[in-house]
Amino acid sequence: MDGDYYIWISLPRSSSEYVKGIKNFLSNEFPIYKRGEEMKSPCRKCAERYWHRQKTIYDHLIFSGPSELHEEWIYEVSKMKLEVTDDFMDCETGMEFQDNLGAMFDCTGKKFQNLGDGEEKPNVEAKKFYQHVKEGKQPLYPGCTKYSRLSFMIKLYHLKCVHGISESAFGELLSLMKDAFPNAHLPLSFNTAKSVIKDLGLDYQKIHACPNSYMLYLAENKDKDVCDTCGVSRWIIQEKKGIPDNNNPQKLIHKVLTNVMRYFPLRPRLQRLFMCKEFSEIMRWHAVGRKEDGNLRHPADAKAWKSMDARYPDFSSEIWNVRLGVATDGFNPFRSMNLSHSTWPIVLVNYNLPPWLCMKQENLILSTLIFGPESPKNNIDVYMQPLIMELKSLWNIGAKVYDALTDENFQLRASVLWTISDFPGYAMLSGWSTKGKLACPACNYENSSNYLKHRKKMCYMNHQKFLDPTHKWRLDKRRFNGEVEMGTSPQILSGTDIDELLSGFENQFRVKRKKKGKSDSPFKKKSIFFYWPYWFHNPLHHNLDPMHIEKNICDKILGTLLNICGKTKDHVNARKDL
Incomplete structure (x- = not known):
């Protein structure tokens, strides 16, 4: 243990500082990692193998102490929150709904109470924000200790989104609750509930778009009714007949947006x-x-x-x-x-x-x-x-x-x-086509691809070139393609390389491209990310989510090893290609 890094973890488990540190840790960690009413216990006995309630985990950490593998993590989490109340174990009496926004409401009140007009004080927007927070922190009804006005409203809004409740049903539910609980401070309608989020500066903007995704109706295009590229209207015109006047039916036009x-x-x-x-x-x-110890965390x-x-x-x-x-x-x-x-x-x-x-x-x-x-x-x-x-x-x-x-x-x-x-x-994000001969963006133009005649798909081989020059597999002809691999690993294209390759390239966005006249270039567009001045020098532009890759590879390997019908890759066409 170096310095005071484990200052309270190293103390006796009966000391008040150790108990306070454990309470700090649980009050910060349990709302984040819990599943229902339980989470994995990081104590020496369980070592995050078993699920327990918060009270049980507290007892384990007091009697058994934390696992040696989790001491550093427990200390870091415990320092996130310095003030601890004595009734932190009572999960059913505090504010139950505490998400990122709800936590923000509870910890801004003290800071904004005596605001001045100095230059370094909060701006007008921050003051207005605190006023909404101050009103929202009031109890839902006189004597309520479980919900504040804001936390209850956000909880209702969350349930509406999760369960797909319609706006009309949500409004009727609010009216019913208002009649049943007249002392509760409830929004009158769904729009009233949304306006609170809007007042907090967390609203969204509706932007009209071309139905074929060619352009947005923004800035100089804001007042246009027709797309400049495809000529399709941004509106669907619905005509309805009004009340006849002098035997001349009046047409009422109703416009509906095609894409938002x-x-x-x-x-x-x-x-x-x-x-x-x-x-x-x-x-x-x-x-x-x-x-900072050189490890990648x-x-x-x-x-x-x-x-x-x-x-x-x-x-x-x-x-x-x-x-x-x-x-x-x-x-x-x-x-x-x-x-x-x-x-x-x-x-x-x-x-x-x-x-x-x-x-x-x-x-x-x-x-x-x-x-x-x-x-x-x-x-x-x-x-x-x-x-x-x-x-x-x-x-x-x-x-x-x-x-x-x-x-x-x-x-x-x-x-x-x-x-x-x-x-x-x-x-879609990079503009590099991930299909065909040059599908691999890392190997780019130095890709070793072959077309399998019987299976009718591309195969990418010669991966021994990524090995060390003295590796024995480079000389192994029998297990691979019958040749000695003398190539070197390809150079990954940098942002400046891509910018030079696409110099003068004009993006032509099309939903459906014509098959004839295909270009041999793997780039289908110049990514919009190059609009940022620093993107040229980023050493890593795009990451792949490993979930899909691991699942697909695992399915293919297990399907072949277990010879699962319909999933194995060892079949007649594969043997012919080999």
Whole structure:
């Protein structure tokens, strides 16, 4: 044990400091990692193998102590929250619904009570935010200790979204609850509930889009009614007959939008993170609380993060600046595998947070929602324009943010480290076609591909070139393709290389491309990410989600080894190709 790193863990388990540290740890860790009313116990006896309730885990950590493998983690989590109440075990009497937003409501009150008008004090937006928080912290009804006004309303809103309750049914439910509980402070309608979220600066914008995904009706295109590329109207015109007047039926025109995307502005969401003192503190964890011993525990330990810090010292010198990741994938929101529909959310990952928090659902930032029924394919860049423009502004100029931790204003900047997607999503984000002879973006133009005549698909071989030059497998002819491998591993294309290859390239977004006249270039577009000045120098642009890769490889290997009918790859056509 070095220094005071394990200062309270090293104390006797009967001491008051040790007991307080365990309470700190459980009050911070249990809401994050629990499943129902239980979570895995990190005590020496269980070592995260068994699930227990919070009270049982508390007893285990007092009598048995923490596992040696989890001491460092327990200490880090315990320091996230300094004040502990004595009744933290009573899970059923406190505010039950505590998510990222709810926790923010509980920890901003003290900081904003006596606000002045000095230059370093919170701006007008922060004051208005606190006023809403102050009103929302009032009990739901006189004497209520379980819910505040805001926590109960957000809980209702959450249940509506999870269970798919319609707006009309939700409004009738609110009316019924208002009649049954007249003393409770409840919203009068669904729109009233939504307006509270809007007042907190967490609203979204509806942006009209071309039905063929060629353009957005923004800026200079805001007032247009027809797409410049395909000529399709942004409206569906519905005509209805009105009351006849002098035997001349009057036509009533009703316009319906053909395609709408939702954009959730990033700037106010980043500003809200620093209005909570405790959350503002953990936003600096990557620079203050991270243990630097050469091991890879966090993206801040990776080469991509460090190279960006070295190239842009003015950005890295401010530890509160935010590093983000962009993730996207398609899903069917209607819970039916028989319905062909693909909705694409674009989510931002906040890498300033510790590794046990940055990938939690409540800390992911929804940025864009692209509705189906079809995948946007290469045209996803069209829908990402608002996000790209806002992130460029946050890189060049930044946003003025009030920090509750230091009681000062500062200029916040943000950058994107990489994207996360599956392999088809890689093609949509990067513009590199992941099909055909040059499907591998890492091998790029030095790909060793062969067409299998009988199986009618591409095969990628000669992977011994990635081995050490003296490796014995390079000389093994019998187990591979009958040749000695003398090649070297291919050079990965950098951002500047891609920019040179695509110099003068004009994006032509099309939903359906013609088969004739195909280009031999694997690039189908120049990615919109190159609009950021730092993207050229990022050493790692795109990451692959390993879940899909592991599942597919495991299925193929097990299907072949167990000779499962319909899943084995050892069949007649495979033997012919061999």
